[in-house]
Amino acid sequence: MQKYFKVTDSLIGDLVIIGNKAAITGLFLQYDEFQNDNEKWGVIEASDDPLLMEAANQLNEYFHKKRKKFQLPLLVEGTPFQNAVWEELNNIPYGETRSYADIAKAIHNEKAVRAVGQANRVNRIPIIIPCHRVIGKNRQLTGYAGNQIEKKEILLKIEGVL
Structure with missing residues (x-):
């Protein structure tokens, strides 16, 4: 499934949010890390993607003490x-x-x-x-x-x- 990313600013610097239209799949705490990571290959910038915009909004609320719990679909892959x-x-x-x-x-x-x-x-x-x-x-x-x-x-x- 195609992955998309959006860069958003925060109190700790630029964050890169990654998703696949159905779920958030990654969050980089530095743009440089995102650029150096293999995940960037094939990831398309989509600043207007509704899910990525909602994630950016919820992160902004968190950083401004207006959100304590995130309500986002997540896709985690691990053991x-x-x-x-x-x-x-x-x-x-x-x-x-x-x-x-x-x-x-x-x-x-x-x-x-x-x-x-x-x-x-x-x-x-x-x-x-x-x-x-x-x-x-x-x-x-x-x-x-x-x-x-x-x-x-x-x-x-x-x-x-x-």
């Missing part, structure tokens, strides 16, 4: 373990955090703390699937979207966590 982690991330309420160990325990795999971190790392739809709400057991901000902890900090400040 059963990754899907379980991402589902659990969606259960973390706005304005709250969980540790990697908390997530591992919630999916009944207490020894999989590092694997939870890896599933977070490959989350293709950050913010909407709120991996930024996962922090270290000692309440440290650890890894986010590669090496973008400052963005995680901004997102948690928006939500009133920090």
Whole structure:
């Protein structure tokens, strides 16, 4: 199925939203990342696509504290373990955090703390699937979207966590 993208600005810089007319399939936190990623091949810019426009609108509402939960169709592709982690991330309420160990325990795999971190790392739809709400057991901000902890900090400040 053909994929489309839209660039929208935010409090953390330009975001690139990717979808396929039926669902959101990706969100890049930097345009440069999008350009360097294989997903860009065959993706067509469609700034007026209704689904991408709605996603941009909901993200804007989130950044301006007018939205706490996203209501968008998502298409996530991962292993059963990754899907379980991402589902659990969606259960973390706005304005709250969980540790990697908390997530591992919630999916009944207490020894999989590092694997939870890896599933977070490959989350293709950050913010909407709120991996930024996962922090270290000692309440440290650890890894986010590669090496973008400052963005995680901004997102948690928006939500009133920090």
